[in-house]
Amino acid sequence: MHPMNEPLHPSPLDIAWCRGQFPALKRTEDGQTAVYFDGPAGSQVPQSVVDAIGHYLIGMNANHGGLFPSSRQSDALLDEAHRAVADLLGAADPRTVVFGANMTSLTLALSRAMARTWQPGDEVVVTRLDHDANVQPWILAARDAGATVRHVDVRPDDCTLDLDDLAAKLSSKTRLVAVGCASNAVGTINPVEEIVQTAHEAGALVFLDAVHLAPHARIDVERWGCDLLTCSAYKFFGPHVGILWGREELLRELPAYKVRPAPDDIPGRWMTGTQSHEGIAGTLAAVEYLAALGRRSMPEAADRRAALSAAYQCIAAYECELVARLLEGLASLPEVKVWGITDPARTAERVPTVGITHARLTPAELADYLGREGIYTWHGNFYALPLTDALGLEPEGMVRIGLLHYNTAEEVGRLLDALAEVE
Numbered sequence: 001m002h003p004m005n006e007p008l009h010p011s012p013l014d015i016a017w018c019r020g021q022f023p024a025l026k027r028t029e030d031g032q033t034a035v036y037f038d039g040p041a042g043s044q045v046p047q048s049v050v051d052a053i054g055h056y057l058i059g060m061n062a063n064h065g066g067l068f069p070s071s072r073q074s075d076a077l078l079d080e081a082h083r084a085v086a087d088l089l090g091a092a093d094p095r096t097v098v099f100g101a102n103m104t105s106l107t108l109a110l111s112r113a114m115a116r117t118w119q120p121g122d123e124v125v126v127t128r129l130d131h132d133a134n135v136q137p138w139i140l141a142a143r144d145a146g147a148t149v150r151h152v153d154v155r156p157d158d159c160t161l162d163l164d165d166l167a168a169k170l171s172s173k174t175r176l177v178a179v180g181c182a183s184n185a186v187g188t189i190n191p192v193e194e195i196v197q198t199a200h201e202a203g204a205l206v207f208l209d210a211v212h213l214a215p216h217a218r219i220d221v222e223r224w225g226c227d228l229l230t231c232s233a234y235k236f237f238g239p240h241v242g243i244l245w246g247r248e249e250l251l252r253e254l255p256a257y258k259v260r261p262a263p264d265d266i267p268g269r270w271m272t273g274t275q276s277h278e279g280i281a282g283t284l285a286a287v288e289y290l291a292a293l294g295r296r297s298m299p300e301a302a303d304r305r306a307a308l309s310a311a312y313q314c315i316a317a318y319e320c321e322l323v324a325r326l327l328e329g330l331a332s333l334p335e336v337k338v339w340g341i342t343d344p345a346r347t348a349e350r351v352p353t354v355g356i357t358h359a360r361l362t363p364a365e366l367a368d369y370l371g372r373e374g375i376y377t378w379h380g381n382f383y384a385l386p387l388t389d390a391l392g393l394e395p396e397g398m399v400r401i402g403l404l405h406y407n408t409a410e411e412v413g414r415l416l417d418a419l420a421e422v423e
């Protein structure tokens, strides 16, 4: 038995309860329980999310604004989903929560609108640590406006963002800094509040990609002081729905691309076309799942926000321990190289998403081998193309082991055993 298989120290996270909520985790491959380390590409969902989607479709499936009961019920449920996501994001006003197809589509629409406010000579700052959905939309928008794009480097030794380079790339011409909260390839958490402050001192707006942070840590738009933020429900235990939050005056004033009969209020002017109402119902259920998780450790939580804060405390403590075990185990495998923060003492600076390469196997070969062992991982660049490019890992990329709070020390042990035995 690999030493990583020993049970974790007691954690306030009730792992048995959590796993019991996710029916997909019962899946078996050749008699072995499947190990889902593919969460960064989309998490599994609790039964309550499945039920909420079905309940919506059976009980209140209707378009907006109808003067009949199912439409009224549907609208009330959608309003509650805006409130729930505002709680999740730490936003004061539920109208500043926009739903859409996914983060990429919302960001492309926003970037087109922002481009109309830029001029030649303006500058936009993006980073090499980001998913391309937070890079290319801004490159395209800058191209359309004749603006210039500046790229912030990463420190290759630990895949952290080079904050000195960020400061050097800012000037009075900078209109926008687009940065991720956490890397979806190597797990680095960026010091978001510090970045927002530095960018604001230069007079720039800040757009945050919180897609990869959302299943791991509390988002707090009011405290962080950012201007715009996106995430995706399918990464935090919900269905395929994208989320955009923006400061009220920005959402109200930016020139959104919309059709004429659609409401010109917020969030209506950004929620183009008919939404996936059932998906939004499922998103509400995903937030409620997290709140329920928090209430298990803090039954006295005054409201949904407090319960969500408690949930993220449990999740972070549990995941820190789990990833420390994974990093310790990987360090003992001479053929495996970890990209990013490897020091188990620095787990608070990363989420439990670990990018590795193998001395003999390509990422595709390794992911295929693990897949046959019933361990689901991703290979390639995961659209974090600026990073894999900067690290010289294109075209093959790396293997990504993406842990979520429903994963266990035993699963980490199974992965380490499989890696130790790879031929």
Ligand SMILES: Cc1ncc(COP(=O)(O)O)c(C=O)c1O
Pocket: 040, 041, 101, 102, 103, 104, 105, 131, 133, 134, 180, 182, 183, 184, 209, 211, 212, 231, 232, 242
């Ligand atoms: C960090 C990050 N940003 C953006 C995206 C794009 O999200 P979506 O699939 O909702 O467009 C992803 C998806 O993997 C991601 O991991």
